[in-house]
Structure formats: structure tokens, C-alpha cells
Amino acid sequence: MPTVGARLRDTTRRLEEAGVPSPQHDAIVLIAHTLGLQPSYIRTAAARDDEWPPGADLDLLEARVTRRVEREPLQHITGKAYFRSLELQVGPGVFVPRPETEVVAGVAIAAARAALELRGEVRVTDLCAGSGAIGISVATEIPEAEVAMVEASEEALVYLRLNARYQPTDVRRRLRTVYGDARNCLRQFDACADVVVSNPPYVPTDAVPRDPEVARHDPPQALYGLGEDGLDVPRAILDEAQRLLRVGGVVVMEHGDDQGAAMRAYAESSEWWGDVRTLTDLTGRDRMLVATRVGV
Incomplete structure (x- = not known):
């Protein structure tokens, strides 16, 4: 042997x-x-x-x-994915969270902490929540945060609800899972969120992901953002974030490393966004749009 x-x-x-x-x-x-x-x-x-x-x-x-x-994803074989401090259940039908998204979650957590210090409470909305990696991280790392997580895929929603259910009681009671389209959701919560965070689909329609694990196993709904540049869905979600956020609230949205300028331009074309920035991941690549809700 x-x-x-x-x-x-x-x-x-x-x-x-x-x-x-x-x-x-x-x-x-x-x-x-x-x-x-x-x-x-x-x-x-x-x-x-x-x-x-x-x-x-x-x-x-x-x-x-x-x-x-x-080249089946390791996470599908073990049924587990690790994200920040979390162990999440994943499998076919849900996007496997990536290390670069941990940085996006960290920026959202920092924005939520700043809102908490200012207002004494904080509400966070995670759009295109998938497995719940970002939203559950926020609720885990900020004990006062109320987090709504929105997902449009029934397959992914199974994992989202499982991962929310298996959190400690003090975290679980502050999580809300919502089945809905992130581009048009939560109408009863207009201007209620302090932070909107999203890792939306953003791969252009005609692009083929390099890694077989992604191309063959990640759900297309979680990959392709529609439109020639892959940004139709992200732009629509940014518009939705404008409605969900209170004035002074912050949106944090992941995008591809070559999409920073396009997302900044779209945000800057609106009267509702200020302090528009592109932040990078740990490799120095453009990774997320960050903007503050302005206006009345």
C-alpha cells in the first residue's frame, strides 16, 4: 500500500x-x-x-x-467553499465565490461600519447574492447589520437559504433572503439601504471564460451580463441601487478588470451618484465601482 x-x-x-x-x-x-x-x-x-x-x-x-x-470545480466535489471567515455550501447551479470578491466584501463591510458609526444602525442589501458569501460576511462581521440578500436563480436560492439557515442564531435573525430580480426588487424598501453591494454577472455575451471550471460549471445566469460589453445587467443594477439607497449611502459593485472606465462613465452620467471611484483587488486589477448616493 x-x-x-x-x-x-x-x-x-x-x-x-x-x-x-x-x-x-x-x-x-x-x-x-x-x-x-x-x-x-x-x-x-x-x-x-x-x-x-x-x-x-x-x-x-x-x-x-x-x-x-x-476540471470539475474542487468546491463542487467537496460541497464547500471558503470565503473570508465562512464555510459555505455550494454545488451545481450556484456561482462559486472567488478570492477577489473577498476584497469587494471588505469594502462593503467598511462602508457599513462607517454608516453604523454615523447612524447607530445599518441596513445592507446584497444584489445577485448567489451563495450568500458577501451578505453573510457582512452580517457575521458587523453584529448590528440587517442584511437583505436578493437572488433570481431558483437553483442558487437553495444554497443561499441553506447557508443563511446554518449561521449562528444571532447572525441568522439579521438575514433576509429574497427571491427576485436584482434589477427590480424590494419596492417596499426604497431609500432604506445604507450600503448596496453586488457581484453581478458581467462577462460579455460572446466571451468564453478561460478556465474550464468556469466555462463548463458556473451557471450562465451568474456569468453573462448581457450586451456586447457585458454591462447591461450591471448598469440596471446600478440604477436599482440608486433607488434602494438613502442619500449618503454607498454602492459597491464588482466588475471585470477591463470594465472600470465604462462603469465609472455610466455612474458619472447620472445626477444621483457622486464620489465615483474604481478600486482594485489584491493583484492591482480594477475590480469594483464605488459611488455615493447624492441628491434628494
């Missing part, structure tokens, strides 16, 4: 040959998930070249490795 180290090396090699971007990390996660152990334990056991645990289900491991070799 191969040792843990040998099994890890073989699995890493197979994933690397398949073009998986992080082969060793994914191999460790798949082995740990199959054995019901923590990844840190697998790293230590591999370094010591421990014997492979007797009775481990090699067929199950092989099936999972094969799925990853075929």
Missing part, C-alpha cells in the same frame, strides 16, 4: 498534468475530504511519509480525483 506521501505525489502529478492551477493544494484537499481529516494533518502525514490509513476508501478517492482531472 502506498504511503500518504506517495499517494499525495501521485495525485498531485495527475492534477498537474490535467492543467489544474493548484495541483498540490487540491490533492491535499481531496485526500483530506475522503479520509475525513484536516488538510494540515495530510501535509504532516505526507512529510513523515506515514502509512496509508487501513480501510480508506480508495475507490471514492479515485472517483473524486477523476472528477477534478476533468
Whole structure:
């Protein structure tokens, strides 16, 4: 029977040959998930070249490795995605949250904290909420925040509700999940939000995502923003944010790294937005529009 180290090396090699971007990390996660152990334990056991645990289900491991070799997302195989401090349930039909969106969530959280200090309360609306990664992060990291999360996909809504339901009671009671179109929603809450945050679909219609995990497995509804530039949906959501936000409220919206100028221009063409900015992600790429609701 191969040792843990040998099994890890073989699995890493197979994933690397398949073009998986992080082969060793994914191999460790798949082995740990199959054995019901923590990844840190697998790293230590591999370094010591421990014997492979007797009775481990090699067929199950092989099936999972094969799925990853075929470029099924690691998160679909494990059923889990990690986002900031959260462990979220994900699967087919819901967008897998990305590391760059953690920065978007951080900007929204900072804006919500500023509103809380000013007003003593804070309401946040997450449009195109998907798995709930952003909205639940806000409610988790700001104990006073009331968060509404809006999602139009029935498949994604299943995961959104599950992830909201499995939060601690003090977080769960401040979360509201809404089935609806983010471009036209929550009419009873006009001018109520302090922060509107969104990671909308923004891929142009004729573009093909580079990664097979995205092109084959992420739901098209969560990817394609309609229009030649992919910004029809983001523009409509920005218009909706103008209605939902109170004066002085802030919108934070993710976009593609080549869409910053277009989104700034659209916001600046409206009398309802001021302090329009493009902020970058941790790689220095343009990643989000930030603007303040002005007017009356």
C-alpha cells in the first residue's frame, strides 16, 4: 500500500498534468475530504511519509480525483467553499465565490461600519447574492447589520437559504433572503439601504471564460451580463441601487478588470451618484465601482 506521501505525489502529478492551477493544494484537499481529516494533518502525514490509513476508501478517492482531472470545480466535489471567515455550501447551479470578491466584501463591510458609526444602525442589501458569501460576511462581521440578500436563480436560492439557515442564531435573525430580480426588487424598501453591494454577472455575451471550471460549471445566469460589453445587467443594477439607497449611502459593485472606465462613465452620467471611484483587488486589477448616493 502506498504511503500518504506517495499517494499525495501521485495525485498531485495527475492534477498537474490535467492543467489544474493548484495541483498540490487540491490533492491535499481531496485526500483530506475522503479520509475525513484536516488538510494540515495530510501535509504532516505526507512529510513523515506515514502509512496509508487501513480501510480508506480508495475507490471514492479515485472517483473524486477523476472528477477534478476533468476540471470539475474542487468546491463542487467537496460541497464547500471558503470565503473570508465562512464555510459555505455550494454545488451545481450556484456561482462559486472567488478570492477577489473577498476584497469587494471588505469594502462593503467598511462602508457599513462607517454608516453604523454615523447612524447607530445599518441596513445592507446584497444584489445577485448567489451563495450568500458577501451578505453573510457582512452580517457575521458587523453584529448590528440587517442584511437583505436578493437572488433570481431558483437553483442558487437553495444554497443561499441553506447557508443563511446554518449561521449562528444571532447572525441568522439579521438575514433576509429574497427571491427576485436584482434589477427590480424590494419596492417596499426604497431609500432604506445604507450600503448596496453586488457581484453581478458581467462577462460579455460572446466571451468564453478561460478556465474550464468556469466555462463548463458556473451557471450562465451568474456569468453573462448581457450586451456586447457585458454591462447591461450591471448598469440596471446600478440604477436599482440608486433607488434602494438613502442619500449618503454607498454602492459597491464588482466588475471585470477591463470594465472600470465604462462603469465609472455610466455612474458619472447620472445626477444621483457622486464620489465615483474604481478600486482594485489584491493583484492591482480594477475590480469594483464605488459611488455615493447624492441628491434628494
